[in-house]
Amino acid sequence: MSEHIKLPQGSLEKQTTTLNFGPTHPATHGVFQNIVELDGERVMDATQTVGYIHRAFEKIAERRPLYQITPLLDRMNYCSAPINDMGWHITCERLLDVKTPKRVDYLRVIIMELARISDHLICNSIVGVDSGAYTGFLYVMQYRELIYEIYEEVCGSRLTTNIGRIGGFERNFTNEAFQKLEKFLREWPVVLREFENLFTRNRIFMERTIGVGPIAAERALNYGFTGPNLRAAGVDYDVRVHTPYSSYEDFIFTIPVGKTGDCYDRFLVRNQEMWQSVNIIEQAYKKVQEFKGKDAEVFHADVPEYYLPDKKDVYTKMEALIYHFKIIMGEIEMPAGEIYSAVEGANGELGFYLISDGGRAPYRLHFRRPCFIYYQAYTELIKGGMLSDAVITMSSLNIIAGEMDA
Amino acid sequence: MNNQTIRQKLTDKFGDQLTGWEEPYGMLTFSAPKEMNLKVLQFLFDDPELKFQFLTDLTAVHYPSNPGGELAVVYHLHNLIDNVRIRFKIYTDINKPDVFSATALYQSANWMERETYDFYGVNFVGHPNLKRILNVDDMDYFPMRKEYPLEDQKRTDKDDEMFGRVPLTQ
Numbered sequence: 001m002s003e004h005i006k007l008p009q010g011s012l013e014k015q016t017t018t019l020n021f022g023p024t025h026p027a028t029h030g031v032f033q034n035i036v037e038l039d040g041e042r043v044m045d046a047t048q049t050v051g052y053i054h055r056a057f058e059k060i061a062e063r064r065p066l067y068q069i070t071p072l073l074d075r076m077n078y079c080s081a082p083i084n085d086m087g088w089h090i091t092c093e094r095l096l097d098v099k100t101p102k103r104v105d106y107l108r109v110i111i112m113e114l115a116r117i118s119d120h121l122i123c124n125s126i127v128g129v130d131s132g133a134y135t136g137f138l139y140v141m142q143y144r145e146l147i148y149e150i151y152e153e154v155c156g157s158r159l160t161t162n163i164g165r166i167g168g169f170e171r172n173f174t175n176e177a178f179q180k181l182e183k184f185l186r187e188w189p190v191v192l193r194e195f196e197n198l199f200t201r202n203r204i205f206m207e208r209t210i211g212v213g214p215i216a217a218e219r220a221l222n223y224g225f226t227g228p229n230l231r232a233a234g235v236d237y238d239v240r241v242h243t244p245y246s247s248y249e250d251f252i253f254t255i256p257v258g259k260t261g262d263c264y265d266r267f268l269v270r271n272q273e274m275w276q277s278v279n280i281i282e283q284a285y286k287k288v289q290e291f292k293g294k295d296a297e298v299f300h301a302d303v304p305e306y307y308l309p310d311k312k313d314v315y316t317k318m319e320a321l322i323y324h325f326k327i328i329m330g331e332i333e334m335p336a337g338e339i340y341s342a343v344e345g346a347n348g349e350l351g352f353y354l355i356s357d358g359g360r361a362p363y364r365l366h367f368r369r370p371c372f373i374y375y376q377a378y379t380e381l382i383k384g385g386m387l388s389d390a391v392i393t394m395s396s397l398n399i400i401a402g403e404m405d406a
Numbered sequence: 407m408n409n410q411t412i413r414q415k416l417t418d419k420f421g422d423q424l425t426g427w428e429e430p431y432g433m434l435t436f437s438a439p440k441e442m443n444l445k446v447l448q449f450l451f452d453d454p455e456l457k458f459q460f461l462t463d464l465t466a467v468h469y470p471s472n473p474g475g476e477l478a479v480v481y482h483l484h485n486l487i488d489n490v491r492i493r494f495k496i497y498t499d500i501n502k503p504d505v506f507s508a509t510a511l512y513q514s515a516n517w518m519e520r521e522t523y524d525f526y527g528v529n530f531v532g533h534p535n536l537k538r539i540l541n542v543d544d545m546d547y548f549p550m551r552k553e554y555p556l557e558d559q560k561r562t563d564k565d566d567e568m569f570g571r572v573p574l575t576q
Contacts, residue, residue: 057551063556094431105534219439221460221486224514235486242489298458338430340463340482340493351463353482366484376517405540 016044019387023052027391029126030401034378034390041386046379047082050372055404057289058152061365065330066092066166066306069365074160076369080119080346081161082111082151087343090245091352092166095339100301103291104168105247105297106284110152110181111163112246112343113277113284118147119346120228120270120277121195123398127267128199130395131208136198143191147182151185155175167307181285189278196271206264213261213381215395223372223380227348229397232269233261241345246343251283263396305332330360347371347398371404407455407488409434416552419449428453428497437495437556443479446494450535458483458492461508464518466526468500476500477526481508498528500551507533525538525550 022033031052035044057072064072073084086108092102100108121144125137148158153176155163164170199205215225220233230237238255240248256272258265293296300307304323313320326332336358342351348370355364374397379398382390412434416424419537424446426437439444452567463482470476474498490571498505507530508515519530520539527548538545547554 054540056549059556103477219513222513224461224512224518242486338435340433340491341473342462349462350462351482353465353480354465355467366463366465373514374519376514 004082004239023049026221027130027394029357029395029405030177030399032399032401032404036387036390038387039279042384043385043389043390045388046390047354048375048380050375050401052105052406053167055402057406058365058367061362063170065327065332066362068330069362070164071160071162073367074162074301076367077119077345077371078159079117079122079400081159082115082163083119083343083345085163085352086112086246087341087345087350088352089164089340090343094341095337095354096166096303096306096335097355098167098301098303098306100168100246101293101298102247102289103298105301106172106250106287107169108164108246109284110281110288111151113281114147114150114184114347117277118144119242119398120274121192123346123395124199124267124270125195126395127206127263127392130392131205132203133198133205135350136195139198140191140195143184144189146180146188150177150180150184154179163294165300165307167303172297172299175210176243176284181281185278185282189275192271192274192278199267200394208389208392209263209267209396211260212258212263213386213390213396215377215381216261219377219380220261221376224349224379226370227306227345227358228269228273229261229266229348229374231255232258232265234259239342240252241350243342245341250287251280251281258290262361263392266396309347312380332362333358342368345370348374349401353381367406369403369406371399372392372406373401375404407485407490410488412456412490412492415453416431416446416449420446431550433491433493434560435495436484437478437497438497440479440498440505443481443496444508444511447481447508447511450569451493456471456485457487458485459519460484461492461512461514464508466522466550468526468550472497473482474499477503477528479505479522479528498575504531505529506531507536509533524548527551536575547556552565 017038019036019038021036022028023031030198034290035047035048037044056130060072061069069084070088074081076084092322120142127404128136150160151161153174174212214234217233219237220230234257236255236257241255253276258267258269308327309320314324333392334355334356338355340351342349348369351368354362355365409429424436424438428435449458462484465480466476467480468476477498477500478495481494505528507519517539519533520536522528523536524528524538525539525548
């Protein structure tokens with residue numbers, strides 16, 4: 001019988017165990033594989049395989065007009081799709097040299113910060129799940145639902161939002177959207193406080209996360225970390241402050257930083273960022289309310305070549321009909337240029353490198369996906385630790401397969 | 407530190423070997439001969455004033471109309487202390503796309519170079535593990551090159567009712 005079984009060479013003498021962890025495993029929270037080399041329960045080495053949901057977005061984008069690229073981006077980091085959309089619109093506006101009205105900027109800030117909260121609360125509650133505390137995850141879910149309802153009021157969809165247009169929003173925020181936002185601002189801080197009470201000083205949680213998967217600031221920078229994971233290591237780099245976009249310079253907020261870059265610090269940084277996001281939303285909402293009368297009806301910039309005209313104008317006005325047709329058929333030629341523009345995504349610096357040769361679709365579009373870049377540090381983070389720590393480290397890095405594979 | 411001083415420092419060091427100075431949308435852009443890429447990157451990394459120690463992005467672009475330099479490898483570098491970004495390009499022949507790997511300088515270049523190899527076939531010399539990352543291992547072409555266009559929207563040779571587009575002529 002033994003001649004039928006072919007074992008890899010050296011596998012009988014080998015003292016370690018090889019474990020296939022993924023591609024579909026409940027603890028990976030996404031489609032990617034880790035081949036882990038174990039000595040007992042201790043991780044000796046790990047190799048990552050990614051690309052299971054690669055969908056060639058960069059190639060597809062080379063055949064699409066700008067507004068048709070937005071739905072692709074929703075499918076990158078689907079936990080905070082609006083940030084991807086807004087980042088793309090901001091990139092296009094910079095390329096086209098469009099200046100958006102202040103009210104649009106503030107409304108965008110509200111949506112982006114809501115998205116950041118929904119992303120961080122998923123990540124933090126999943127860290128809880130992986131350390132055996134399911135309650136937090138179930139408890140905060142209804143507030144993600146509330147955030148999704150706000151998206152629904154604004155753009156009509158929930159997960160893959162396709163929210164906003166080049167120049168602003170497709171329609172003004174309804175009163176219902178603002179009421180839901182007020183409800184969120186009223187109730188969410190209470191829940192977030194309770195959520196923190198469940199974890200922050202919880203002895204079991206602390207022992208499972210303190211000192212697990214740490215990274216020094218220097219290594220983190222060398223590995224290209226950005227976002228909360230870099231800030232947990234003690235570097236206060238945030239695109240919202242360093243290269244403000246969408247009028248972030250009008251808001252007062254602090255950038256929380258950690259010290260050791262371990263799972264506990266990443267958890268705390270994300271929690272503090274949620275508080276800061278609430279703070280920013282409150283400021284932005286106050287600023288939005290200050291617009292009265294005609295100013296309160298501004299929800300897009302004047303870019304007729306890229307912003308779809310009102311439907312009733314299409315039927316009654318020649319200009320609107322022409323632009324409608326040209327936009328829908330993708331017949332608008334964009335200016336030639338080369339631009340790199342970044343926004344602070346929920347996971348870090350989400351960059352768009354767009355080259356236009358003056359055609360109707362980008363000549364080249366590259367996404368700087370933060371997950372993809374910092375996931376390569378995973379082996380270094382988990383080496384020498386326990387297998388169960390590797391699971392927590394992965395969820396606290398917040399690796400989203402959709403963003404990684406693009 | 408502004409674009410002028412960066413340009414001045416680089417010109418002092420490398421003379422007229424650096425070409426293609428541009429500032430599209432405010433970001434200083436320049437290119438160098440491909441053999442020099444590591445020298446330039448190392449200088450940008452080590453210089454006590456420039457301190458471009460963060461590799462934001464690494465990718466490639468295919469210009470079929472540029473014979474002898476069809477593939478451009480583009481580095482986006484960031485000085486986090488002074489908050490300045492620059493873009494650095496090298497051009498390589500598509501028939502001999504050998505470029506020195508920046509992995510010794512930046513750990514983050516590892517997967518980014520693998521991705522660039524995967525989609526454009528740039529052969530990064532000195533990379534510890536240069537193999538495909540997002541595409542399947544046995545793929546035998548580099549899909550982001552311009553000679554592989556996306557499907558023609560008007561093609562009519564597909565007649566598979568379940569999967570293809572039904573021909574318009576029917």
